[in-house]
Amino acid sequence: LLSLLFEDLFKKFNSEMKKIADQVIPKQRAAQFDVVKHMRQDQITNGMVNAISTGNWSLKRFKMDRQGVTQVLSRLSYISALGMMTRISSQFEKTRKVSGPRSLQPSQWGMLCPSDTPEGEACGLVKNLALMTHITTDMEDGPIVKLASNLGVEDVNLLCGEELSYPHVFLVFLNGNILGVIRDHKKLVNTxxxxxxxxxxxEFVSISTNLTDRPYIIVKKQKPAVTNKHMEELAQGYRNFEDFLHESLVEYLDVNEENDCNIALYEHTINKDTTHLEIEPFTLLGVCAGLIPYPHHNQSPRNTYQCAMGKQAMGTIGYNQRNRIDTLMYLLAYPQKPMVKTKTIELIEFEKLPAGQNATVAVMSYSGYDIEDALVLNKASLDRGFGRCLVYKNAKCTLKRYTNQTFDKVMGPMLDAATRKPIWRHEILDADGICSPGEKVENKQVLVNKSMPTVTQIPLEGSNVPQQPQYKDVPITYKGATDSYIEKVMISSNAEDAFLIKMLLRQTRRPEIGDKFSSRHGQK
Incomplete structure (x- = not known):
């Protein structure tokens, strides 16, 4: 996709250059045509940046117009980021109310999570990968063609049409292209x-008689290949998963190959026909459904609701959350790790970056204030910090350079004539005109006292221009009903070498009427 986009933008760039050259060259002039002056170097960059940031890929030459090719990773919580990385979106129209494409197919067993799908119009069209699913990577097919011919696959070009209709002759396909025919197909598959x-x-190459993969334990003579000794060596760090693959203890199977394998769920269900054993049955579920303790005791749609709500849980988003400057970031002041853990929670290390708190909940009637979804909270526990959260927002300011050699400036605070102290709007500014960390900001107070020149273009010849550039005030002000605190100020530069000033603003909020609380079982 990126190469197509680059090709489209490059051809556009060339055609514009050609247009300019055709206009300039025929004119009777002494000055030579300078190509470099007319090159718009930002055109290709802007096209690529725009396509990746918005996700809209429109290529005029291929009449391609797609939305949502790239999406911005949601950083609402650690789980929402993980859940978004395992998401699969199908290109089916959401408005059509058809149950066919929305239903879960039997071949998707173990590949896609049965619970994790949004409710509403995208239901069943947006799916999520299960815990152990791998997306296969592309690889060259030359060695495989050589191996197949060594194992007795005969080239189609050397045959007349008769052999294809013999009863024991099988066609061999590679990635959908016909390779040849073979008589003893079982020997080929086994070898x-x-x-x-x-x-x-x-390990991702699959072969089947008749594109996602999943690892399974190989069973030989009714015994799984992986023994307790192997597991102890894995725990002590003598082996890793790659060794298991190379020593033919574990292998990846895809959907086509599962059709002619007999897979046992548990070790005690192995019989003489069993070829593989599931590594662990709970890996049927995805990342979000794996956080639910005892999901088999819940009504099925409750698990689906919890998958949607678990992504909205407030907590920690990563170890670098104090260094990030996000547009909007919610953090819990006192997150706690869950008392009841699942195996998935340990695998994705959710207890190290938890969301939510262990609350004591009584299910009882209380004077009718708790009808339907309502809760009555204890005020004393709110005062001690239950559900207390921090909301971070940012404010930006860029200082540009203009074509006529003028540039934006940051002026110091304006002083009151009588008291010689900064005026109220400039109270939080330092001497350099930028707000200082730790200060309390109220509505309409200035964060950066920026001034820009009134004339930014190159003047026409013969017009009278003042020698000194004149400046007008364009301050960055804080707009918000509630007061904030300045957490930190960062000064750096952007791609055009302009100064970039970012301020991180912090608010502390306590639970109030209208906030949503939920358990891990879809009970909001």
Whole structure:
């Protein structure tokens, strides 16, 4: 996609250059045509940046117009970022009320999470990967073609049409292209799998009689290949998962290959026909559904509701959250790790970056204030910091350079004539005209006292221009009904070498009427 976009932008850039050259060159002039002056170097960059930041890819030459190709990663909480990385969006129209594309197919067992899908119009069209699913990577097919011909696959070009209709002759396809025919197909499949288990072929290459993968334990003679000894070595760090793959203890299977495998869920259900064993049955669920303790005791749609609400849980977003300057960031003041853990919580290390708190909840009737979804909270626990959260917002300011060699300035605070102290609007400014960290900001107070020149273009010849540039005030002010505190100020430069000033503003909020609380079982 990126190469197509670059090609489109490059051709556009060339055609514009050609237009300018055609206009300039025929004129009878002494000055030589300078190509470099007319090159718009920002055109290709802006096109790419715009496509990636908005997600709208419109290529005129290929009549392609797509929305949502790229999406901005949501950093509302640690789980929302993880959940977004495992999301699968299908390009089906949301408005059509058809149940076919929305239903879960039997072949998706173990590949997609059965609970994690949004309710509403996108239901069933937006899916999520299960916990152990891998997306396969592309690889070159030359070695595989060689191996197939060595294992007895005959080239189609050397045959007449008769052999194809023989009863024991099978066609061999590679990525949808026909490779040739073979008589003894079982030998080909078995040898191929042995080669893959030994590590001679990429673990993601699948072979099946008749594109996502999932690892399974190999079963030989009714015994799983992975024993307790192997698990102890894994825990002590002598082996890793790659060793398990190369020693043919574990292998990846995709949807096509699962059709001719007999997979046991538990070790005690292995019989003489079993070929593989599930590593762990709970990996059927995805990241968000894996956070629910005892999901098999819930009504099925409750798990789906919890998957949507778990992403909105306020808590921590990462170890670098104090260094980030986000447009909007919610943090909990006292997050706690859950008392009841699941195996998935330990695997994704959710207890190290938790969201939410362990509350004591009584389910009882209390004077009718708790009808339907309502809760009655204890005021004493709110005063001690239950549900207390921090809301961070940012304010930006860029100082540009203009074509006529003038530039934006930051002026110091304006002083009151009588008291020689800064006026109320400039109270929080330092001597350099930028607000100082730790100050309390009220509505309409100035954060950066910026001034820009009144004339920014190159003047025409013959017009009278004042020698000294004149400046007008364009201050960055704080707009907000509630007061904030300045957490920190960052000064850096952006791509055009202009000064960039970012301020992080902090508010502390306590729970109030209208806030939503929820347990981990979809009980909002």
């Amino acid at each position: 191929f799998r042995l080669m893959r288990r030994a590590g001679y072929i990429n």
